[in-house]
Amino acid sequence: MNILFVGDIFGNPGRQAIKKLLPELRRKREVDFVIANCENSAGGKGVTEKIAEELFASGCDLLTGGNHIFAQRDSYDFIDAETRLVRPVNFPPGAPGRGYVVHRSAAGPLIGVVNACGRTFMAQHYDDPFRAIDGCVQKIREKTPLIIVDFHAETTSEKVAMGWYLDGRVTAVLGTHTHIPTADERILHHGTAYMTDVGMTGPYDSVIGDDKDVILDAIMTQRPRRFEVAAPNEVFLCGALITASMETGVAERIERIRVPL
Ligand SMILES: [Fe+2]
Ligand SMILES: [Fe+2]
Structure with a gap:
């Protein structure tokens, strides 16, 4: 089956890319299941219920998060209730929402999705993502071998x-957060598809999604500035398309996706 993983949707430019490009991409590439990272979809930080509904309506089946997932304070109840959204599993216990889900895809099989934050150079002090993901993978594998990890x-x-x-325990490990696609997509030795960062879905005439002049001013003056979503120039939908065996969960193919708006 074909699983499309879409990188961090950034602000309104990213949402427009999803709305205008995803339905056709789904059709053209015979995509069975779409997972998209929504941590920057609301003005660059966090997600709201309304935005999530838009993303589902445009063809996203499941949403993942990241360090910014709780940036919109009024989204906590929605994140807690929405079973099609996963936030990083290694937030402290008691965080709203869930760190992994098992979801029935339209193509038939169950797909497990896990989200976790790394620790190196991250502002927050997350629990160990390796042990956290390990626990989820063991539980998901009792139900399905098709497992996608958003790291x-x-x-x-x-x-x-x-x-x-x-490697060999999940279908794919796909990186998010740096918003810049890497050119290292490959199948690892035991059948796991891997890419260090699938890139952002948003405006690339920017500094990782934000207005470049504002960021440069903040860097040059070392004084705080309120970051603004960049103008909708050079907008791309970026991600990775994975072909995997429904029976074994082993990845057969991974392709870097970068579609201009
Ligand atoms: Fe991000
Ligand atoms: Fe992030």
């Missing part, structure tokens, strides 16, 4: 290490 981390090394750690 939301800053450093390439921590992400590569996670790929090797999970």
Whole structure:
């Protein structure tokens, strides 16, 4: 089956890319299931119920999060109730929502999705993502071998290490958070598809989604600025398309996706 994983949807430009590009991409590439990272979909930080509904309506089957997932304070009840959304599993116990789900795809089989944050250079002090994901994978594998992991981390090394750690136990380990696609998509030795970062779905005429002049001013003056979503220039939908065996969950193919709006 074909599973499309879409990288961090950034603000309104990213949402427009989903609305205008995803339905056709689904059709053209015979995609059976779409997972999209929504942590930046509301003005660059967090997600709201209304935005999530829009993303579902445009063809996203399941949404993942990251370090910004709780940025919109009025979204907590929705995140807690929405079973098609996963937030990082290694937030402290008691966080709203869930860190993994098992979802029935339209193509038939069950798909497990896990989301976790890395620790290196992250502002928050998350629990160990390796042991946290390990626990989820064991539970999901009792139901299905099709498992997609969204590993939301800053450093390439921590992400590569996670790929090797999970190789042969999950269908794909896909990196998010840095918003820049990497060119290292591959199938690891035991059948896990891997890519360090699938890139952002949003405006690339920016500094990782935000207005570049504002960011440069903040860097040059070392004074705080309120970041703004960049203008909708050079908008791309970025992600990875994985072909996997429904029976074994083994990945047969991974392709980097980058579609201009
Ligand atoms: Fe992000
Ligand atoms: Fe992030």
